Each structure stands twice: as C-alpha cells, then as structure tokens.
Amino acid sequence: MYLHGTSKINAKGHLEIGGVDTTDLAKEFGTPLYIVDEALVRQRASEYVEAFKASGLKFQVAYASKAFSVMAMCAIAEQEGLSLDVVSDGELYTALQAGFPVERIHFHGNNKTPDEINMALEAGIGCFVVDNFVELHLLNALAAEKGLTVKILLRITPGVEAHTHDYISTGQQDSKFGFDLANGAAKKAIQEAIALANLEVLGVHSHIGSQIFEVDGFRMAVDKVSQFAVEIRKDLGLTFQVINLGGGFGIRYVEGDTPLPIAQYVGAITDAIISNFTAAEFPLPEIWVEPGRSMVGDAGTTLYTIGTAKEIPGVRKYIAVDGGMTDNPRPALYQSEYEAILANRANEANEETVTVAGKACESGDKLIIDLELPKANIGDLLAVFCTGAYNYAMASNYNRIRRPAVVFVKDGQADLAVQRESLDNIVANDVIPARLRKAELAK
Template sequence: MYLHGTSRINDKGHLEIGGCDATDLAAQFGTPLYIMDEALVRQRAREYVEAFKASGLPFQVAYASKAFSVMAMCAIAEQEGLSLDVVSDGELHTALQAGFPVERIHFHGNNKTPDEINMALETGIGCFVVDNFLELELLNALAGDKGKKVNILLRITPGVEAHTHDYISTGQQDSKFGFDLGNGAAREAIGKALTLSNLILLGVHSHIGSQIFEVEGFRMAVDKVAQFAVSIREELDLTFKVVNLGGGFGIRYVEGETPLPIHQYVQAITDAVKSNFSDANYPLPEIWVEPGRSMVGDAGTTLYTIGTSKNIPGVRKYIAVDGGMTDNPRPALYQSQYEAILANRGNAPLEETVSVAGKCCESGDMLIWDLELPQSESGDLLAVFCTGAYNYAMASNYNRIRRPAVVFVKDGEADLVVKRESLDNIVCNDVIPARLHKSPLAK
C-alpha cells in the first residue's frame, strides 16, 4: 500500500494521519469525513516556492482555490506566501472572509458576471485574467465607472494538447477558454486591450490542462508564448512583464501513475523561459503558476463507514459506504481511480475483491471498482486516499445528502475547519409560497 505524507499504520493497526488515529477521528467527527494532512499541504507549497527561488526568476505561486476552497486553506496559502486564484464571487468571498491580502488575488473565469466584476473591483484585487472580448469591454467600462485602472492578463490558448482527459484539457484550439493563438484572436485582443484606458495589460496567461505527468507540454507552451511575446513587441512595442503558465501538475492517485517531483516541473518551465526569452533578447518576465491539485490532492483522505454489501456469485461483491458521488463526483464525471484501505484494520491480509458503491440513487454512483481488501464487515472504516482536490469543492446535496465535515490534522491535533451540514442546512433556503399552504381541495 502507498501512504502519502504523514500517513502511517500505527501500533493498533489503524490508519494514522498527522498523528491522529482515523478511528478516533471517526468517533469524534463522524463519517463521511474529509481529512487534510496540513503538514503535507505546507510541504507542497514550500516545494514550489523554493524551486522558483532556486531559478532566480521573479515569480508568484498562486494557489488555485477551485481545487479546495475553504477559509482555513486560504489562511495556509497566505502564511506560506502564496497568491490566490478565484473564479467566482463565492471563492472571492471566502478569501476575503479569511483575510487574504487582496493584492495577491487573481480573478479567473470565462463568464464573469457584472456583479462579480464589480465586487472584485470594489475590493481591489491584484489582477483579472480576461477570457474574451466581451469581458475586455465590460471590465474597462466598470473600472471606469469607479475611476480605477486594473491589472489584467489575457488568457490565450496556445494550441498545446496535454496528455490528459478531454474534460480537463484546456490548452487546445477547441476550448471554451481564452483567445486562440492560432487564428489571430490573441493578437486582436492585445490590440484591443491597448486601446482601453482603464486596463493595464501585464502579459498573458496559458494553461494547457490538468493531471500532467511530463514536461514537454509545458516546454511547448513556453515556446509558443515566447514567440507570441516577441511578435507583439515587434508589432505593438509592448513587452510582457508577466507570463502566467497555469497549473496542471499531476499527482499519484493509483499505482502506475508517475508524476514528476515538483522541482522538475518548475525547472523545466523556468529553463524554457530563460532559453526562449534570452535567445530573443527579451527581458525575462515574472513567471506565475497556479498549482491546485498538486498542492492539496494527495493531502486529502476521505473516511467512510461501510454499511451493506451485496454478493453476486460469479460476478462481483459490492460494499456500500455512507457517502458516494455527493462527496466525490470525480469517478462518475471522468472515471477517476482511487486507492483505499480499511482504516481500522490496516495490517489485515487482503482476502477479497470488492467494488465500492455510494449510497446515492444512481447506478453510476461507484467510487472504486475491484478493490482488494481484507474481509470487510458492516461498521468497518474505509479510507479513500488522494481526495483533497475537487472532492469537497465539487460536493453536492444530491438526494438531499448532507455534505461532510472537513478536519485539518497536524502533530496529533485535529481541527474542524468545515462543520458537517445539518438537516436544517438542507432546507434553510427553501420557501413554500403562501398559495401552496392551501389544500388543493379547499374552496
């Protein structure tokens, strides 16, 4: 079994994370439960920062909060010297409520609403990443209404197709994001931005996809961005001060996946920047990146209680847990794979192959197919690894199931950072109109 970060099997045979016994966490906080290994999150943040410091280039490492946005995570990002990406008023509000420095917040999104833009303008965020022509005009007008000039990057699609799932590949020409480099839209957007008096164009943004295990795609993206930068300098006398190369750095979910160490991704990017821009006699820009999954993904573990089981002779055995696609929709969305163990019997021999089903009323609510486990029983605790990214963030109330609590564990201490939803939370926004209080048979 592969254990991440501070995870281990302790003397009792129980899974332990951050010095906390998983069985104790289940007893104290209930299940399903998201457990975040705080030490591993901080380690990942420091690996990025130290790797960029070693490059000698000016930089910002911006945590992509879409991966896991809670106030406690924003606090850690601030303490580790990170910037922060947000893509909605909800993520922005979370950052603001956590006291995150507004000048280090970058606002992404392909369809920012006027209300969201106004909110970001009023709070004075550091940069907008502009995705389309309508947003250029709208942002300029709204900034003008407030007498402000705002920093922007233009998101471009460089035509680099990363080796990843279609749903999380974003750098190819056929993408809902950004200005296309190949068809001239990016060049047109630069020219347009320079005519808008309330926008300060710092440079460009490029993101080629997610869960990437090699560096060639990043090198290709740097090469294309550098060529574009040189052409813009020659045509429009504009030198990019910032080049944002996005994120997408992979993590290990299951055996056989082999992501590179963080410093290798960073070195490949910074070496490519130095080579491409220096060869063109172009001032080296400040480099921004946006890790999300690779900052928090393998720091997360979801703890479930096993309930019922169903054995179909000659076919398979199902075991059902007290969560499912409501707390982890990724297997249903894009066939994501996970590893898991019995948290209360971590050293027991593997004796059966089971498939882990959720409790939702959907045949597709399956978390893991064909998992090797000890002989499992109702009441056992199942720990599913690498659930720190896009699990809590994508959680829903389908079937009116309550979303789980989240705890941070470190040095033997467990801190609740998100309370478990209550039944009252489920109905707190429901309203019954007065006309529905009448009996349909009343005259």
C-alpha cells in the same frame, strides 16, 4: 500500500494521519469525513516556492482555490506566501472573509458576471485574467465607472494538448477558454486591450490541462508564448511583464501514476523561459503558476463507514459506504481511480475483491471498482486516499445528502475547518409559496 505525507499505520493497526488515529476522528466528527494532512499541504507549497527561488526569476505561486476553497486553506496559502486564484464571487468572498491579501488575488473565469466584476473591483484585487472579448470591454467599462485602472492578463490557448482526459484539457484550439493564438484572436485582443484606457496589460496566461506527468507540454507552451511575446513587442510595442503558465501538475492517485517532483516541473518551465527570452533579447518576465491539485490532492483522505453488501455470484461483490458521488463525483465524471484501505484493520491481509458503491440513487455511483480488501464488515472504516482536490469542491446535495465535515490534522491535533451540514442546512433556503401552504389549500 502507498501512504502519502504523514499517513502511517500505528501500533493498533489503524491508519493515522497527522499523528491522529482515524478511528478517533470517526468517533469525534462522524463519517463521511474529509481529512486534510496540513503538514503535506505546507510541504507542497514550500516545494513550489523554493524551486522558483532557485531559478532566480521573479515569481508568484498562486494556489488555484477551485481545487479546494475553504477559509482555513486560504489562511494556509497566505501563511506560505502564496497568491490565490478565484473563479466566482463565492471563492472571492471566501478569500475576503479569510482576510487574504487582496493584492495577491487573481480572478479567473470564462463568464464573469457584472456583479462579480464589480465585487472584485470594489475589493481591489490584484489582477483579472481576461478570457474573451466581451469580458475585455465589460471590465474596461465597469472600471471606468469607478475611475479605476485594473491590471490584467489575457488568457490565450496556445494549441498545446496535454495528455489527459478530454474534460480537463484546456490548452487546445477547440476550448471554451481564452483567445486562440493560431487564428489571430490573441493578437487582436492585445491590440484592443492596449487601446482601452482603464486596463493595464501585464502579459498573458496559458493553461494546457490537468494531471500532467511530463514537461514537454509546458516547454512547448513556453516556446509558443515566448514567440508571441516577441511578436507583440515588435508589432505593438508592448513588453510582457508577466507570463502565467497555469497549473496542471499531476499527482499519484493509483499505482501507475508517475508524477514528476515539483522541482522538475518548475525547473523545466523556468529553464525554458530563461533560454527562450534570453535568446530573443527580451527582458526576463515574472513567472506565475497556479497549482491546485498538486498542492492539496494527495493531502486529502475521505473516511467512510461501510454499511450494506451485495454479492452477485460469479459477477461482483458490492460494499456500500455512507457517502459516494455526492462527496466525490470524479469517478462518475472522469472515470477517476482511487486507492483505499480499511482504516481500522489496516494490517490485515486482503481476502476479496469488491466494488465500493455509494449511497446515491444512481447506478453509476461507484467510487472504486475491483478493490482488494480484507473481508469487510458493517461498521468498518474505509479510507480513500488522494481526495483533497475536487472532492469537497465539487460535492453536492443530490438526494439531499448532507455534505461532510472537513478536519485539518497536524502534530496530533485535529481541528474542524468545515462543519458537517445539518438537516436544517438542507432546507435553510427552501420557501413554500403562499399558495401552496396547507392553510391556503384548505380554503
């Protein structure tokens, strides 16, 4: 079995994370439970920062909060010297409530509303990543109303397709994101942005996809972006100060996943930047990247309690847990794969092959297909690894199932970061119209 970060099997045969026995976590906080290995998150952040420092380039490592946005994570990002990406008023509000430095916040998104833009302008965030022509002119107009000049990057699609799932590939020409490089839209956007009085163009942003296990795609993106930078400087007189290469750095979910060391991803990007821009006699730009999954993905573990079982002779055995697609929709969305063990019986030999089903009323609510486990019993604890990214972030209340609590563990201490939703939370925003109330119907 492959254990990430501080995870280990202790003398009791229990899974331990951050020096805390997971059986104790289940007793104190209940299940399902998201567990975050804080030391591993901080290690990943440090690996990015140190790799960029070694390059000698100016840089910002911006945590992509869409992967996992809670105030405790914003606090860690600030402490580790990171910047922060947000893509909605909710993510921005979370960052502001956590006291994150506004000048290090970047606002992404392909359909920012006027209210969201105004909120970000009033907060004084550091940069907008502009995604389309409508937003370009809307942002300028709203900034003008407030007498502001705002810094922007223009998101371009470089035509580089990463080797990943169709739903998480974003750099190809047919994408909802950004200005296309090949058809001239990107150059036209730069030209229009330069002419708008309340915008300051820092440079461009490029993101080629997610869960990428090689560096060739990043090198190709740098090639295209650097050629574009030279063209823009020659034709329009604008020198890019910032090049943002996005994120997409892969992690190990299951055996067969082969992510590269963070320093290797960063080294490939920075070497390509230095080589291309030096050859073009172009000032070396500041480099920004946006790791999300690779910062928190393998630092997360979800703990479930096993309930019922169903065996179909000659076909399959199901075991059901007290969560499922409501706390982890990725298997249903992307056919994502995970590894898991019995947290309370971690040293026991595997005896059977099971499919882990969730409790939602959907046939597709299967977390893991064909998992090797010891014979599981009601009340056993199942620990599913690498659930730190896009699990809590994408969780729902389907079937009015309550979203789990989140705990951060480090050095033998467990701290609640998000409370478990209560039944009162589930109905907190419900309103029964007057005409539907019992008293009115009785008239």
